[in-house]
Amino acid sequence: MDQELRQAAKDLLIRYGGDEFPQLFRSARGTIVVDDEGREILDFTSGQMCATVGHNHPAIVAAIKESCDTAVHLFSGMIPEPVAKLAKKLADWLPAPLRRSLFVNTGSESNEAALRLAKLVTGGYEVVALGGSWHGTTGGSAAASFASDRRGYGPKVPGVHVVPEPNAYRCPIEHCRDACDMTCLRFGLKTFDMASDGAPAAVLVEPIISSGGIIVPPKGYFQELRRACDARGMVLIFDEAQTAFGRLGDRFAATKLNVVPDIMTVSKTLGGGIPLASTITSDALEETAHEAGFTFYTSHISDPLPAAAGLAVLETVESEGLIARAAEMGAYLRSGLEALQQRFEVIGDIRGEGLLLGVELVKDRESRVPFHALGAITTARCYELGLSMNIRRRPERGAVWRIAPPLTVSTDEIDRALEILDQALRDGLDQVSRAKDQGV
Ligand SMILES: Cc1ncc(COP(=O)(O)O)c(C=O)c1O
Numbered sequence: 054m055d056q057e058l059r060q061a062a063k064d065l066l067i068r069y070g071g072d073e074f075p076q077l078f079r080s081a082r083g084t085i086v087v088d089d090e091g092r093e094i095l096d097f098t099s100g101q102m103c104a105t106v107g108h109n110h111p112a113i114v115a116a117i118k119e120s121c122d123t124a125v126h127l128f129s130g131m132i133p134e135p136v137a138k139l140a141k142k143l144a145d146w147l148p149a150p151l152r153r154s155l156f157v158n159t160g161s162e163s164n165e166a167a168l169r170l171a172k173l174v175t176g177g178y179e180v181v182a183l184g185g186s187w188h189g190t191t192g193g194s195a196a197a198s199f200a201s202d203r204r205g206y207g208p209k210v211p212g213v214h215v216v217p218e219p220n221a222y223r224c225p226i227e228h229c230r231d232a233c234d235m236t237c238l239r240f241g242l243k244t245f246d247m248a249s250d251g252a253p254a255a256v257l258v259e260p261i262i263s264s265g266g267i268i269v270p271p272k273g274y275f276q277e278l279r280r281a282c283d284a285r286g287m288v289l290i291f292d293e294a295q296t297a298f299g300r301l302g303d304r305f306a307a308t309k310l311n312v313v314p315d316i317m318t319v320s321k322t323l324g325g326g327i328p329l330a331s332t333i334t335s336d337a338l339e340e341t342a343h344e345a346g347f348t349f350y351t352s353h354i355s356d357p358l359p360a361a362a363g364l365a366v367l368e369t370v371e372s373e374g375l376i377a378r379a380a381e382m383g384a385y386l387r388s389g390l391e392a393l394q395q396r397f398e399v400i401g402d403i404r405g406e407g408l409l410l411g412v413e414l415v416k417d418r419e420s421r422v423p424f425h426a427l428g429a430i431t432t433a434r435c436y437e438l439g440l441s442m443n444i445r446r447r448p449e450r451g452a453v454w455r456i457a458p459p460l461t462v463s464t465d466e467i468d469r470a471l472e473i474l475d476q477a478l479r480d481g482l483d484q485v486s487r488a489k490d491q492g493v
Contacts (some may be wrong), residue, residue: 058089062103064299082109083459084462084463094439095458097470098442100326102263102295102457103324104396105366106370107459107460108326110325113325113366115365120361125357126357129353133356139364146304147317151333152335153333153334153335155333156350156355157331158329158359159330160292160318160330162191162330163318163319164188164193165189168180168194168255168409170288170338170347171255171287171288171315173345173347175255177252178211178255179245179340181216181257182212182214182256182257183257184215184225185266186198186200186258186264186265188257196295198266199445201447212252214245217237219237219268220262222402222421225237226240227416233270235277235399242483243418252342257290258279258289259292259296261306263455267404267411275310275312288316289316291317293306293319294319294321298319299377299407299408300379301406302376302380302408328359351477379407379408382462386410388411390403390410390474392471393474396475397478399424408460409457411438411454412454414428414431414454415452416428423450425452428448429444432477439469439473440470443457474475
């Protein structure tokens with residue numbers, strides 16, 4: 054461990070929010086990350102939700118190396134061979150009529166491109182998004198995000214309306230308990246219609262609201278949303294940053310739900326850790342946008358290196374059968390979590406699909422008061438015991454662990470993670486009760 058280097062990280066980097074670790078990190082492979090003391094930690098966040106095929110998968114490393122021997126970057130108007138190959142592979146994966154891709158770098162950027170397309174083809178500018186959503190940190194994507202603090206950054210892009218999220222466990226309109234009857238959606242759309250300037254453009258949604266606490270909308274929700282978009286001439290955009298390419302035990306959320314959006318954005322899970330994202334649409338929408346003069350010309354559009362990595366990711370998901378594996382390992386992990394729930398009253402709810410799971414911690418199951426203190430203590434304790442996990446803990450929302458290991462995770466790794474969670478919950482509850490006894 055190099056103390057000077059740790060100090061440099063502390064002194065010289067702008068803090069950008071989220072968890073901070075005193076350690077630096079050295080390497081990552083599969084489900085394991087290694088810190089600067091050589092300690093191995095189970096990574097149940099898949100990096101920043103990107104490493105579905107595991108960290109530093111040999112196929113991705115080989116693809117990157119090959120790009121270094123051929124081309125890393127080109128003039129944006131020149132389409133590199135790996136980009137054409139990736140577009141072809143992606144078209145095979147996608148539900149019709151989605152088949153045309155624009156390859157960019159980040160999720161935020163893919164949503165900016167989607168919103169630009171939607172605005173251009175509809176002539177409108179109003180965007181509906183869901184409470185608790187996270188679509189990025191750039192102008193348009195941040196304006197349509199409601200999971201994090203919107204305060205302090207000045208006016209947002211005008212025209213965004215929020216519809217309360219379908220959270221059956223913690224209904225935002227205090228109407229349902231445990232089963233969402235979609236009043237939130239109908240009420241939200243009514244208020245949108247009331248407030249609309251008559252220039253609707255798009256509805257932008259995550260099929261599972263992830264950063265907002267792993268909220269799975271009820272059956273029929275997206276069919277109803279699809280009809281609502283069609284009735285208003287709005288473009289339906291699915292942000293599949295976290296749900297595309299297998300994590301849910303299906304190719305996409307769209308294929309699992311049987312609802313095809315007009316535009317799909319994919320990012321995190323496409324590059325396997327390399328910045329790569331795509332905005333995807335149909336021939337018809339692309340043609341209309343092109344005729345209207347659509348541009349999204351950037352320095353790194355259609356770059357060859359990320360495309361080669363993306364192609365390797367899709368080939369690996371196919372060759373290693375990771376979609377079926379996500380379903381199988383997801384069921385295994387979920388049953389382990391349910392066994393924990395039997396023993397810990399504080400586990401109020403377990404939800405999610407495949408290997409995108411959420412565990413909500415509450416003071417008791419009747420009141421459902423969020424147990425934020427326990428969430429913070431147990432997440433830190435998990436880390437000490439060798440498990441990196443993410444907790445969503447906005448004060449106004451629940452304390453929700455997001456559990457999303459790489460799809461390559463083994464049953465041994467899941468068993469180890471469950472043991473750590475068990476221990477962390479016991480230690481955390483002890484600590485909370487000791488603090489209470491001491492009147493802290
Ligand atoms: C659903 C979703 N969309 C978009 C983004 C933004 O992606 P990026 O951070 O790559 O810009 C995120 C990031 O967490 C996300 O979870």
